[in-house]
Amino acid sequence: MAFDYDKYLRPGKLPHIWCPGCGHGIAMKGLIRAIDICGLDKNNTAIVSGIGCASRLPGYVDFNTLHTAHGRAAAFATGVKMAKPEMNVICVGGDGDGTAIGGNHFIHACRRNIDMTYVIFNNSIYGMTGGQFSPCTPTGAKASTTVYGNPDPTFDISKLAIGAGATFVARTTAFHATQIDKLIAEGIKHKGMAVIEVLDDCPTTYGRRNKFRSVVDMMKRLKDIAVPVAAASKMTAEQLEGKVLTGVLYKEEKPEYCEQYAQVIAKAQGA
Amino acid sequence: MAKKVALLQGNEACALGALYAGCKFFGGYPITPSTEVAEVMSVELPKVGGKFIQMEDEIAAMASVIGASLTGAKVLTATSGPGVSLKQELIGYACIAEVPCVIINVMRGGPSTGMPTGPGQSDVQQAKWGTHGDHAAIALVPASCQEIFSETVRAFNLAEKYRMPVQVLFDEIVGHSRERIEFPEPGDLEVIDRQGPTVPPEEYKPFDTSFGDVPPLAAFGTGYRFHVTGLNKAQDGFPTTKASLVDDEQRRQIRKVDAAQADIEKNEEYLTEDAEIVIFAYGSTSRSARYAVNELRKEGIKAGLFRPITLWPFPEKRVAALAKQAKAIIVPEMNLGQMVLEVERVAKGACEIGFLGRVDGEPINPGQIIDKVKEVK
Numbered sequence: 262m263a264f265d266y267d268k269y270l271r272p273g274k275l276p277h278i279w280c281p282g283c284g285h286g287i288a289m290k291g292l293i294r295a296i297d298i299c300g301l302d303k304n305n306t307a308i309v310s311g312i313g314c315a316s317r318l319p320g321y322v323d324f325n326t327l328h329t330a331h332g333r334a335a336a337f338a339t340g341v342k343m344a345k346p347e348m349n350v351i352c353v354g355g356d357g358d359g360t361a362i363g364g365n366h367f368i369h370a371c372r373r374n375i376d377m378t379y380v381i382f383n384n385s386i387y388g389m390t391g392g393q394f395s396p397c398t399p400t401g402a403k404a405s406t407t408v409y410g411n412p413d414p415t416f417d418i419s420k421l422a423i424g425a426g427a428t429f430v431a432r433t434t435a436f437h438a439t440q441i442d443k444l445i446a447e448g449i450k451h452k453g454m455a456v457i458e459v460l461d462d463c464p465t466t467y468g469r470r471n472k473f474r475s476v477v478d479m480m481k482r483l484k485d486i487a488v489p490v491a492a493a494s495k496m497t498a499e500q501l502e503g504k505v506l507t508g509v510l511y512k513e514e515k516p517e518y519c520e521q522y523a524q525v526i527a528k529a530q531g532a
Numbered sequence: 533m534a535k536k537v538a539l540l541q542g543n544e545a546c547a548l549g550a551l552y553a554g555c556k557f558f559g560g561y562p563i564t565p566s567t568e569v570a571e572v573m574s575v576e577l578p579k580v581g582g583k584f585i586q587m588e589d590e591i592a593a594m595a596s597v598i599g600a601s602l603t604g605a606k607v608l609t610a611t612s613g614p615g616v617s618l619k620q621e622l623i624g625y626a627c628i629a630e631v632p633c634v635i636i637n638v639m640r641g642g643p644s645t646g647m648p649t650g651p652g653q654s655d656v657q658q659a660k661w662g663t664h665g666d667h668a669a670i671a672l673v674p675a676s677c678q679e680i681f682s683e684t685v686r687a688f689n690l691a692e693k694y695r696m697p698v699q700v701l702f703d704e705i706v707g708h709s710r711e712r713i714e715f716p717e718p719g720d721l722e723v724i725d726r727q728g729p730t731v732p733p734e735e736y737k738p739f740d741t742s743f744g745d746v747p748p749l750a751a752f753g754t755g756y757r758f759h760v761t762g763l764n765k766a767q768d769g770f771p772t773t774k775a776s777l778v779d780d781e782q783r784r785q786i787r788k789v790d791a792a793q794a795d796i797e798k799n800e801e802y803l804t805e806d807a808e809i810v811i812f813a814y815g816s817t818s819r820s821a822r823y824a825v826n827e828l829r830k831e832g833i834k835a836g837l838f839r840p841i842t843l844w845p846f847p848e849k850r851v852a853a854l855a856k857q858a859k860a861i862i863v864p865e866m867n868l869g870q871m872v873l874e875v876e877r878v879a880k881g882a883c884e885i886g887f888l889g890r891v892d893g894e895p896i897n898p899g900q901i902i903d904k905v906k907e908v909k
Contacts, residue, residue: 271759274770304755309599320759320770325752327602328761329595330625336592340599340607341752343583344557348603348753366595369588522583529578 282476284435284461291441332363357395371425392466435461547572549684559596569610590618604751610636624663650893651704654867668789677711705816807836824901855879
């Protein structure tokens with residue numbers, strides 16, 4: 262039987278604002294299936310976002326939802342989780358939101374290893390503001406503020422998350438739709454900071470400027486660059502040139518922030 | 533039984549006042565001269581099962597308290613002028629999303645890094661106009677250690693009652709002075725909790741004005757699933773750009789404070805009944821002013837003190853009445869002219885306005901105020 266997304270969507274809030282061909286819808290459906298796989302209680306789940314196209318997701322889904330200010334999702338979410346650790350807290354947002362203006366909050370949420378799941382929709386561009394370059398825009402690519410080609414080096418979000426201390430890091434793409442739910446579900450189940458990077462596409466503000474003739478071409482690129490980690494271990498550096506590793510990139514068990522703070526409370530109360 | 537007393541810094545009294553009010557979450561970032569508030573909260577909150585978190589920056593601190601407040605907790609952050617500057621966007625967020633929170637600003641010299649350990653009163657207009665957009669503001673300005681305690685409690689009450697951020701501003705002199713404080717027993721001071729919904733979850737709208745200008749606020753994780761955004765929104769909490777709805781929302785959020793002015797306003801007056809010269813002073817400056825009034829009275833000069841404890845919304849009616857009664861109102865403040873503008877605005881030329889500003893990190897002393905009064909007299 263087909264999956265019943267309606268169970269998790271707010272009645273009357275669709276259609277969404279995303280453009281035709283945008284990968285965010287695929288990622289949102291993956292997130293919903295992941296929540297279903299984990300059996301999360303809607304009443305006990307908060308979905309927090311910043312600003313931007315991906316950050317409009319919370320308006321469509323029937324949970325405790327918080328659409329904040331540009332870049333601040335992880336900081337708001339930290340307050341929610343600390344104050345009510347029994348809640349499942351999921352952050353969603355784009356690459357610009359999460360790693361430029363929100364970079365500081367992102368790395369410190371990773372460092373604390375606070376138990377939340379952060380799904381980053383990486384479409385390599387600021388979509389909502391009209392296609393300015395983000396920290397994830399490839400060097401040389403065109404954006405509305407890099408019409409001569411982007412001079413900036415590019416962030417690898419997953420490596421950034423691992424370096425900052427996240428204890429579960431995974432990556433997939435909007436093409437690999439059936440992998441999205443599995444990786445997010447694994448992230449939700451993981452105790453600690455889980456980052457799931459979903460590479461997707463922005464045909465309107467990125468594809469158009471960078472000579473992708475169609476959405477299909479953009480999807481095909483996602484398919485072609487993705488290399489599962491297991492396969493990558495058997496490949497040479499030359500073969501991996503221009504490729505992106507997908508799957509679970511990093512996982513470790515480490516003390517979680519709210520649990521650590523529970524010990525502070527116990528100590529303060531004389532335990 | 534005798535009340536429990538202690539010798540405390542204003543900043544320490546602030547933290548203890550917050551705990552008295554039922555604060556259960558503090559998110560902050562260290563900045564002089566406010567740090568003792570955070571330090572005391574880090575020690576005391578876990579004792580009562582509350583949470584203290586030192587965030588990565590001022591913006592994050594403000595974000596964390598808003599997030600925590602949405603779970604139903606009473607929340608506090610404490611900072612100083614440059615920190616408040618960083619928090620401003622999210623103070624605006626708390627205004628539009630109508631999230632209760634208390635922000636302490638222990639004022640130092642400025643702008644920018646200014647004088648971290650020197651006092652100032654130059655954030656008083658920032659407390660009203662710091663964030664962008666049209667919104668109401670509530671700001672309290674206690675002048676003693678005891679009053680910091682009780683006004684912090686009142687700040688929580690107002691935040692919860694009117695569903696909005698409330699700022700408490702005290703200059704570094706008040707924050708770092710050590711004074712005797714008498715602790716109120718539980719029940720001595722009123723403690724107000726926010727109004728939760730009475731309707732079943734499926735009927736709940738976070739901005740349902742059928743309950744008045746301050747709609748009940750549900751807490752995340754209690755079965756009331758709702759949407760919170762910084763965008764203009766309809767009563768159900770979802771974004772709208774419909775002109776009439778945006779207009780209604782904007783005006784209601786200002787009206788809820790305007791209509792409650794009598795409840796929010798709090799002033800202290802000293803010898804103003806027959807005063808010909810009224811000194812308008814707040815914070816540590818008001819204590820010099822009180823001394824000056826006593827000295828001037830000894831010389832037969834009919835001086836009086838008007839001390840706002842609620843600075844925003846501004847006590848317009850009372851100041852306007854005093855302007856009609858007095859020959860002059862003198863405004864001494866540790867800035868180069870901020871609240872004097874408000875006094876001038878509401879006096880509408882009814883009396884002379886004298887100004888005394890000081891921004892060198894030294895307190896305004898009674899002698900300066902006396903000289904200024906005599907200059908006007």
